[in-house]
Amino acid sequence: MNRIVAIARLQALGRHGALVWPITILAIAFAVNLVVFASISDTTTDDPVTAALASIYITALAFGAMAVSQHFPFALGMSVTRREFSAGLGLFVLVQAIAYSALLVVLQSIEDYTNGWGLRLRFFGLGFINHYAPPVQFLMYAVPMLLMTLVGVAAGVVYIRWRVNGVLTATAALLLLLGATAALLGVFDRWPAVGHWLTHTSPVALFAGWPLLLVAALGAGSWLALRRATA
Amino acid sequence: MSGTQRSEGAGTGAIVSARGVTKRFGGVTALDGVTFDLRRNGIYGLLGRNGAGKTTLMQVLTGQQIASAGTVETFGGHPYENEQVLRQVSFIKESQRYPDAFRVRDALLAARLLFPNWDEAFARELVHDFGLPVKRDVKKLSRGMLSALGVTLGLAARAPLTFFDEPYLGLDAVARQLFYDRLLADYAEFPRTVVLSTHLIDEVSDLIEHVLLIERGRLVLDESADTLRGQVVTLVGPANAVDALTVNVDELHRERLGPLTRATIRGRVELGEARAAGVELQPVTLQQLVVRITTADLKGLS
Numbered sequence: 001m002n003r004i005v006a007i008a009r010l011q012a013l014g015r016h017g018a019l020v021w022p023i024t025i026l027a028i029a030f031a032v033n034l035v036v037f038a039s040i041s042d043t044t045t046d047d048p049v050t051a052a053l054a055s056i057y058i059t060a061l062a063f064g065a066m067a068v069s070q071h072f073p074f075a076l077g078m079s080v081t082r083r084e085f086s087a088g089l090g091l092f093v094l095v096q097a098i099a100y101s102a103l104l105v106v107l108q109s110i111e112d113y114t115n116g117w118g119l120r121l122r123f124f125g126l127g128f129i130n131h132y133a134p135p136v137q138f139l140m141y142a143v144p145m146l147l148m149t150l151v152g153v154a155a156g157v158v159y160i161r162w163r164v165n166g167v168l169t170a171t172a173a174l175l176l177l178l179g180a181t182a183a184l185l186g187v188f189d190r191w192p193a194v195g196h197w198l199t200h201t202s203p204v205a206l207f208a209g210w211p212l213l214l215v216a217a218l219g220a221g222s223w224l225a226l227r228r229a230t231a
Numbered sequence: 232m233s234g235t236q237r238s239e240g241a242g243t244g245a246i247v248s249a250r251g252v253t254k255r256f257g258g259v260t261a262l263d264g265v266t267f268d269l270r271r272n273g274i275y276g277l278l279g280r281n282g283a284g285k286t287t288l289m290q291v292l293t294g295q296q297i298a299s300a301g302t303v304e305t306f307g308g309h310p311y312e313n314e315q316v317l318r319q320v321s322f323i324k325e326s327q328r329y330p331d332a333f334r335v336r337d338a339l340l341a342a343r344l345l346f347p348n349w350d351e352a353f354a355r356e357l358v359h360d361f362g363l364p365v366k367r368d369v370k371k372l373s374r375g376m377l378s379a380l381g382v383t384l385g386l387a388a389r390a391p392l393t394f395f396d397e398p399y400l401g402l403d404a405v406a407r408q409l410f411y412d413r414l415l416a417d418y419a420e421f422p423r424t425v426v427l428s429t430h431l432i433d434e435v436s437d438l439i440e441h442v443l444l445i446e447r448g449r450l451v452l453d454e455s456a457d458t459l460r461g462q463v464v465t466l467v468g469p470a471n472a473v474d475a476l477t478v479n480v481d482e483l484h485r486e487r488l489g490p491l492t493r494a495t496i497r498g499r500v501e502l503g504e505a506r507a508a509g510v511e512l513q514p515v516t517l518q519q520l521v522v523r524i525t526t527a528d529l530k531g532l533s
Binding site for chain 1: 297313314317320321323324327331333334337341344346
């Protein structure tokens, strides 16, 4: 177990910048939002909502890709097995998602308490997460973060296993699949049904339920591919 | 050379045994039926030209590559995904990649966390001796400094089975000598099995106790360095006298210098007999020997 913790710890090495930047960007975005909404709050009637939170989720995606493409060849060279590497990475990803989500829950509570920083601003609550109890909020922050990270991890694994051609093939296949699905939905006139499903499924299921299935699928697929990968 | 006989071995047990190891990448056969043992404690020279299959062989032995055919046992188990085995192995590839964000000190910390026998004081000494800039990004290191980092990690890890893959690339003569000196001194104090993959044979010929020569994926030589030096000799003398002495031996190379013939042979020639025939016996350096055996072997193939 100590070894897995040590391997997880390696993911943090040299990442001080990568850990500090998303928080910094979020802080800047938050400050800008405060200023902007303070100046227009008299003129808006809706509760203002912003999507600046996305910055830390996009960083999670980039982290996942780098964590595999750069650390896997290094770990293998340091006599670490693929299993140990995957366990260490899994541990780090989990701890990271928990830490970010706990921070977001705390900030969202402050936002709630101060009635949107005195401006009815829903920077962290996003206008719907704030309707749930903190444990549910936590899941709604954490699962999408895990999903973004795992998408990055999967891309990194494809690169390690099949190199650039693999990444291009996977991207093309994904686009083809999405395009074909969209076309079929159009042909059979099923878009209204999709819209109906989206509006009638609770945000909890949309943000914490279904994505968890994708997380599991991406995790399992990544492991299967990494198991036979070489540096 | 798969039939090489071993009389030693008792008490020194094999820690690696490879049997018929073959590795194919698409249509290319990088390793072709390689069979040999590595014993506990000893310095092996894994020699061969660029692209002969040295790195692939080491990758298979350390579970970084998976053999297409054949079996590998390292410390009694298969190395692939075997923590018990890999914890006793260090193999810093010549082309080892480090995360972009790593500084030299991060790589050293990683090695300290991962290698159970890591000697931090020894690592610091090596860093100092090689003049490694610990705060510099690894990706900004020169080729020589990158090699020095690999050598530092490999030496201070003190793994019972340590591979060095062309460790001297980009290192100047002083740094190379420093590596050889440190390796020998540390080996004397903490014996282990060291495999030195190299094509700079002359430089390591005093260091290595056993020669593994690989050529086009095939193991063509598996012999102790001393035996090898005794086995191969160059005869210089009149052509007919040399001919008479070399009828029953394996001739590796022959050249004519005016009236004299120089023949490099593998086999025994009696010193007295040679002298009587006016033939001089000359020792062969390990490098010459490897070149002769490799070229003779290539001729045999074609």
